[in-house]
Amino acid sequence: MAKEIKNILVNTIHDHSLELFVRTYLKGRLIDIGCGEKPYRSLLSPYVKEHIGVHHEETLHERSNIDLWGTAYNIPAIDGYFNSALCTAVLEHLEEHLDALHECFRVLRSGGYAIYSNPFIWHLHEEPFDFYRFSKYGIRYLFKKTGFEIVEIKALSGFWVTFGQLFVYDLCRFIRGPLRWLHIIDALGLLVQAISYGLGKLDKSERWTWMYMVVSKKP
Numbered sequence: 163m164a165k166e167i168k169n170i171l172v173n174t175i176h177d178h179s180l181e182l183f184v185r186t187y188l189k190g191r192l193i194d195i196g197c198g199e200k201p202y203r204s205l206l207s208p209y210v211k212e213h214i215g216v217h218h219e220e221t222l223h224e225r226s227n228i229d230l231w232g233t234a235y236n237i238p239a240i241d242g243y244f245n246s247a248l249c250t251a252v253l254e255h256l257e258e259h260l261d262a263l264h265e266c267f268r269v270l271r272s273g274g275y276a277i278y279s280n281p282f283i284w285h286l287h288e289e290p291f292d293f294y295r296f297s298k299y300g301i302r303y304l305f306k307k308t309g310f311e312i313v314e315i316k317a318l319s320g321f322w323v324t325f326g327q328l329f330v331y332d333l334c335r336f337i338r339g340p341l342r343w344l345h346i347i348d349a350l351g352l353l354v355q356a357i358s359y360g361l362g363k364l365d366k367s368e369r370w371t372w373m374y375m376v377v378s379k380k381p
Contacts, residue, residue: 168330169327170355172327175318176318179318179375180202180279183277188277191245192212192245192248193214193243193247193266193269193270194206194213194247194249195237195249196217197215198221199227200213214230215227215229216229216231218231234261237266242272246270246276247266247277251373253278255291255292259304264308267309267310267380274380276378276379279376280301281296282298283370285328298374309380310378310380311380311381314377316376319366320366320368325370326354327355330354334347
């Protein structure tokens with residue numbers, strides 16, 4: 163199953179919430195920490211003046227979209243250089259997440275906002291560099307310890323979206339032989355995601371969310 167098919171549900175929900183937060187909080191010069199191929203370039207362009215992506219030199223991503231070579235622990239910029247910061251689904255892959263948050267705090271101007279998305283219930287991925295999962299209480303603790311003010315922490319789903327999306331990922335284990343060419347698993351995956359989306363409208367229990375999105379501010 164192609165990644166764009168099996169991820170439709172969570173990507174749609176994530177990107178919708180991200181745009182709402184970006185529209186409200188981000189502006190000026192933005193640092194995109196762990197930018198990869200800059201998947202949010204189009205989403206961000208109406209709201210920020212400059213979109214600067216930083217990534218490590220060992221990346222397997224296409225390299226032309228990376229503006230600065232560095233790490234989440236060492237961003238090559240002076241203190242307070244950026245008005246805004248974005249870091250999506252990166253913190254769980256960092257051994258020293260507090261150090262990474264301190265570095266974001268350093269390069270952000272006073273009054274600037276940072277948006278992070280962090281998984282809570284999710285499968286192992288990008289192994290062996292998959293270290294942490296974050297509850298909303300853990301997020302609040304880490305950001306406050308770093309010096310950030312918490313503006314909002316939003317759970318992006320309830321049980322049905324999380325369960326449905328993980329079920330689709332599990333289905334991918336059976337894509338082999340005739341099933342690969344008949345696209346039966348692809349069709350079933352899309353159906354499961356559609357049903358999960360509908361059920362998620364009825365039951366939004368936050369304790370089963372797959373991911374949190376946090377908006378924080380540097381005082």
